[in-house]
Amino acid sequence: MSGTAAPTRARLPGLAPLAEWGMRHRVFGTWLALAALPLLLPSTALATSVVAYGLYALGFNLLFGWGGLLSFGHAALLGGGAYATGIAIAHYGAPWWAAIGVAPVAGAGVAFLMGVLAVRTRGIYFAMVTLALSQCAYHVAYQAVGWTGGENGLRGVNLREVALPFGMVLDGLDPRVRYGLVAVAAGLAVAAVSRVLDSPFGAALAALRENEARARACGYDVRAVRLLAFVLSGAVCGLAGGLLAIHLSVVPVETMHYATSGLAVMLAILGGMHSFFGPFAGAAAFLLLESAVARWTEHWPLVAGTVFMLCVLFFREGIWGTLVGWLRR
């Protein structure tokens, strides 16, 4: 391009460095977004939903965008974490830190069980097997009425107080306190995910995505790397589920449903599967659009499905990926 006349494309001066800064400091940038979110959105509850679902989509994208594995079974991981936190609070009256702490453990546990079977397959087979396994988990949750409340959902997940060191006690029913709790947990998880992606393991995962045969020839144990990625993804999504349970005070059985698995796919594609912050942007765009569309029609899935198909056909990099690509041009 140099030497010819300057491209006539409109460029906003100063935004390209901003995009570069955002890519270099992705964790700090996400933290800033988490801090600003309640001020930007119409309600604190919506902001809390965006963070919880954004974390869910980020955990999903750890496997999809970075590992190249498309799972249609992440509802079981989100649900595993949600039920773990819900049961800890509703059945055992656990304090907040224990209730949140069991969520990633449960998500990772469910992911291990599913992953042992699913990583034996690849490509589109992987999508089918994870879908079938999560459908199985849905039936289990549906029938284990004593633990999960079955069809009625697990009710009474009320976190009344958040006890901090030095005798500080916050009101757990205050939406702002809940947002703070959810945002801090999500912020830490984002930092952990970013660290994992920068580690040698993250490089191995990317190598598997780009060229499996070559990665295998380099000595990587393909199944082990994929299983570990699935378990890490499960831990993040499990945490998201636990945060969601605290946010909603209830765990509906639909958390485990196929539609919830599909939601993760939608959020990641909508926001941009190849960018770190994309899934969060996807969650924000999806939930904002949903609440806007709900004002004039109850047929939101029609809009969601259409927008999703348009993304697959024409905007494969999603909202955030397209935006960043445009700024850096």
Next chain:
Amino acid sequence: MVDYPLDLLALQVFAGLALGAVYVLLALGLSLIFGMLGVVNFAHGALFALGAYVGVFLLGTGWNFWAALVAVPLAVGAAGLLVERFLVRPLYGRPVDDPLLLTFGLAYVVVEAIRIVFGKQPEPVETPELLAGAVFIGVGYFPLYRVFLIGVAALVVLALWLLLERTRWGLILRAGARDPTILRVLGVDVGRVWLLVFGLGTGLAGLAGWLAAPLQGAAPEMGVPVLAEAFVVTVVGGMGSLLGAVVAGLLVGVTYSMTSLLAPEMAKVSIFALMAVVLLLRPQGLFGRPGGLMA
């Protein structure tokens, strides 16, 4: 354990075969589309529901069950032609996940369109008079409609086999599944073959939906569990294998009906357990070729 009389068990096996007949039709459609186009059709369950609702619509306008039985696969197959031509075709040559994702989004649109037109409430569908009642099959009385289901599935399998093995068109199909590039070099319009295969596969999904309607009624969400179960069948049978689709469809149907007799609370989970066992022992599926899709 309680002892069950042998004839009861035999009848239950037969009920499983009838259920399996629906799975066979679904899995054949999925396998055909995948074997030829390399596309996993995530809208298969939604098209199954669409088939049931097209039938309900036709019945409402005065058609009878038999006319609908012919018209439904044609209508859903025609919808499939449009989907391939305008939505899936632009995605050939892109990563293998893309058509899958597209059909996944399409399923939302189809299901919601059904809700808009027919409402959210399930619609009951009556068994046609000719097929009401039961028939003696040696070990006991068995609903005639289920015998009919097994017969239709057998006919479809036979017709498909004849088409693939005994016609020129089938020769082109088999060649296309093996190497589309060579087929194109030989002067065959591969794009048109793919179009027709997609229509055929989706038509089978519609047929399965209309056949299942008298058993379970029509509901907009009826495709979701069916999609998962059809995937179980294709994983057990081996992706892209038509023989696998038939054997695994019947096997899954019998597994489901036997566990619903012996341990009802395990019935829904049992077929996934079957899939897990197959994945552990023979990850390529019963009739799948090793390599390819398996890590």
